Amino acid sequence: MTDPSRALIAAAREAAKHAYAPYSNFAVGAAVLLADGSVVTGANFENASYGLSLCAETVALATVSAQGRFREVVAIGVIGGRIGHADTAPVSPCGRCRQIINEAAQVGGRDLPVYCGGAAGDEIAEYRLSELLPHAFGPADLR
Numbered sequence: 001m002t003d004p005s006r007a008l009i010a011a012a013r014e015a016a017k018h019a020y021a022p023y024s025n026f027a028v029g030a031a032v033l034l035a036d037g038s039v040v041t042g043a044n045f046e047n048a049s050y051g052l053s054l055c056a057e058t059v060a061l062a063t064v065s066a067q068g069r070f071r072e073v074v075a076i077g078v079i080g081g082r083i084g085h086a087d088t089a090p091v092s093p094c095g096r097c098r099q100i101i102n103e104a105a106q107v108g109g110r111d112l113p114v115y116c117g118g119a120a121g122d123e124i125a126e127y128r129l130s131e132l133l134p135h136a137f138g139p140a141d142l143r
């Protein structure tokens with residue numbers, strides 16, 4: 001497969017248009033690439049009870065799971081930035097999302113590439129999940 005980073009960042013930016021982020025005013029989009037080439041997206045979903053807010057990566061991966069496709073994840077793109085600004089600094093997944101991405105990585109048997117971008121601009125930072133979450137706790141620990 002050709003490098004999917006640009007397509008995933010573009011899909012994540014499209015998804016971020018649907019962020020529900022009236023409290024932080026920070027819109028995040030995530031795009032999950034599946035093995036057959038299809039892409040599932042999500043955006044952050046905030047709540048008046050702030051701590052209940054869900055991140056874009058979590059929303060996207062829960063949607064993938066609800067489609068019965070959690071084992072098929074091959075890469076993830078994430079973007080974020082302040083609403084109404086063209087922020088270019090790449091946003092990388094929060095700690096909780098790294099743990100959730102790790103679940104997909106472990107059940108799918110892939111050290112998932114995570115592409116990080118800003119709301120605008122060409123900069124893409126590329127990581128592997130094992131770099132973002134070394135020595136992770138995961139399914140193997142429960143065996």
Ligand SMILES: O=c1ccn([C@H]2C[C@H](O)[C@@H](CO)O2)c(=O)[nH]1
Nearest residue numbers: 024026028044055056092093094
């Ligand atoms: O990896 C991240 C980090 C933050 N957010 C959201 C949570 C909150 O709605 C807003 C500001 O933290 O960004 C995500 O969606 N993903």
